Amino acid sequence: MSNKSLQVEWAPFTIKKEDFDSMLKASDRMQKEFLSQQVGFVGRQLLRKSDTEFTDLVLWETAEHAQKAMQAAQQSESCGSYFSLMQVDASQISHLDLVKEYH
Template structure:
């Protein structure tokens, strides 16, 4: 791994659409990983987390902010990404992805 202090973390919280269960989300998340994210330049890893309020979040690690921006540009053209996004109750205008640059890492 390159200097991890320059890596960017994308925090993308969302709410599931009504009627979507966890198994459906996990299947779509697996497809998104296999068919889109793992093929993106600068992608490092991703965690799917359930928040304490019942919402969900993708926590995605990238080599740089530019890697995130490029993936965001191409995501709307990818069928697996579109299927995943359709499971979310949050409209595009409500989506707030937060980008963070790692300053220091501890183990």
């Protein structure tokens, strides 16, 4: 797979309560029950900025796969449980083309 086709979803959020354990359990459940089942899903990283600020960084094969998953997430119970623990500013969610990856 060429890196040029990968789509990066950058989704920062703040958890409503300082309850990291509940958020992490909901994140794990969403990963297992929803994201890992989505066509075009490549991988995901949960990043921490502070005790309450996090970002989900999700890799998709294409922008179309990312969009379809975002639509399907609205019907997912595990996504709803995860999202209910956070405050999200939708204007901060970005989809970016991966130009080149370095390791």
